[in-house]
Amino acid sequence: MKHYLGKSEYHLRQKQQDYPVNYEPDKLINAHLLVCGMSGTGKSFQSSRLLGSAAQAGIEVDVFDVHDELEYIPGATACRYSQATGYGYNPLELDTDPHTGGVNRQTEYLVGLLREASPQLGVRQEMVLRNLLLDTYALAGIYHDNPNTWQRDSITEAQRRQLTDARNWQALKQYYPTLDDLKSYGRRKLTALSIGGDNxxxxxxxxxxxxxxxxxxxxxxxxxxxxxxxxxxxxxxxxxxxxxxxxxxxxxxxxxQTGRELEDMLKYDSADTLASVLQRLELLNSAGIFRANPPPFGNAPARVHQIKSLTTEQQVLFVKLRLRAIFERHKQAGATRSGTELRHVIFLDEAHKFFSKDDDDIINVIAREARKFGIGLWCASQSPTDFPDSFLTNVGATLILGLHGSHWQRATSKLRISVETLKHIRPKQVVAVQLRKDGMADPPFGNVVVG
The missing domain is CATH 1.10.287 (Helix Hairpins)
Known part of the structure; x- marks a missing residue:
């Protein structure tokens, strides 16, 4: 991939030379990229150009668009996620690698995501959710201590409805359970735990x-x-x-009656705790993003996930589940031959909202480890000051399109960009660019004429 950014302002003004500045990820320390600019500086325009170049170069692209502004990328297919469309992915599908995947790994990952997205989720709720997930998998014949049971087929909502209507429970065990199965099992347990119920x-x-x-x-x-x-x-x-x-x-x-009553009481704490967990699952899935109803992307290599209609909690959960699926797929495919080849771009709009301080968070893992698997993490935001240093110091290319003056002091500290360079930025005309190439410890920012 070779994307034309513009002309070096230094060469143009001082030497009267047209010196092109290109983004070529295979020549940088990695393919990660940061685009920063306040509203009105052309962030969507520059992002679309970059993504268009990636798509035209045959690179797989997944765009997570929080403003519905990036659907017109050449060759891309867009899908809106909302209660009306009902498109989503099954969060209970497993990575079947016995070393890195399995029931326990997926269970802990889902509990951790819900903890991050829902700070009000308490310790008891976490315990109940964990047991609910483990029991739902076990009911489908998928056991945490037996990797031979982890392989199942993906199921769509229509297939599940057809099998449940026919009461074909044996055929259902060929597929991964879904969030509907999780909620159905939880409701049965809630009925059993309820005082005054039939137990x-x-x-x-x-x-x-x-x-x-x-x-x-x-x-x-x-x-x-x-x-x-x-x-x-x-x-x-x-x-x-x-x-x-x-x-x-x-x-x-x-x-x-069953001999499991005491165990259920210990595992599910109380009817109130279990009910609160089920309510949380209902709220988070109100937009249908965890339904087994994949969007109609077909074989489109460039996909735009329009998530504007989702709440912030839903956006965070959706994005991180998709990123984990993408990362695991490329890990299984193995490292690229060169170690620098870019084969998949993940673009996060308003990216700062998805970052976490947890080192094991999937975005931080991708920032550290995804280079050798051909993944480039491209992030767009209004200011670089919202990102952790671990990402800023590990990004191959940074484009500053124009920052509000109140962000200059922190930007100079975090990015080591001079105030003089920031002063010469003119929105939609001149931007500041840093390209970290191999062998360059701390390359300076340079102004680039784009208009």
Whole structure:
């Protein structure tokens, strides 16, 4: 790939020479790219030009567009994700590599993503979600400790509906479970845990728990009794409470039906906790992005994912799940021969909102490791100051289209760009460009005439 950025302003003004400046990722330390500029500086225009060059060079492209401004890339197919369209991907599909994938890995990844996107998700909710995922996989015959069970086929919503309507449960086990399966299993567990429901064993266990708590309280008071008549009075209450616990335990044992009631109580904490987890899943999937209904991209090499209609939480979850799928696919394909070949561009619009301080976050992993697998992470944002240093110091090319003056001081510190270079930027006419080539420790920014 060779993309023309413009002419060197230094050569044009000082030497009256037309010296072209090109973005050639195979000549840089990596194919990662950062495009920064405040509103009105031509960020969408320059991004579209870059993406068009990548598509024309035969490079696979995935664009995550939060403003619906990048759909007109030559050769690209766009898809809008919303409640109305219902397109989405199944988050329960597995990486079947026994070393890097499997049930536990996907479960922890999904729990971690929900924790990041939903800070209100507490420790108990995380535990319940984790157990819910493990049990849903197990119900489909996919076990965390048996890699031979991890391989399944992908299923569409229509296929799942057809098999469930026909009650063909055996055929369903040929496919990965879906979020609908997860929610359906969760609702069944919620019914079993609900007090006053049709499970007398759970009701008896709840009653036994309350009686045991009362017994503990009375025993504590008995140990601290001081007056002469208080020990006798409390002793009678303790004995009565013990009798209630004994009868309550007998009722619990008599009401047992499956033998798993106690295990379910421990795994799913309470009906309230399980209900809150199911509500969270419903809210996050209200736009349908986790439905097994892949978008109609076909074999299009350039795909624009229009995610403007999604909430910020949904955008973060969707983007990171897709990035992980892309990264795992290229890892399985192996490293490129040269180690510098660019074969897939991931473009993040308003990219700063997707970054995390967690070193194991998929975006940070791609920034560190994806070069050898041919992946270029291209990020667009209004200011470079919103990105972690670990990314800024590991990006092959940086384009500054124009920053607000309030960002200059931090930009000079984080990017080592001079104030003089920033002053010479003229939106849509002159930009600042840094190209990190092999053998150059800290190349300076140069002004490039683009208009």
């Amino acid at each position: 007398p064993c759970i009701s008896a266990l709840e009653q036994l728990t309350r009686q045991y708590k009362r017994l503990n309280t009375l025993q504590g008071k008995y140990a601290k009794a001081s007056s002469d008549d208080e020990p006798d009075k409390l002793g009678k209450q303790v004995n009565t409470s013990k009798e209630h616990c004994t009868s309550g335990y007998a009722e619990f044992i008599a009401a047992m």
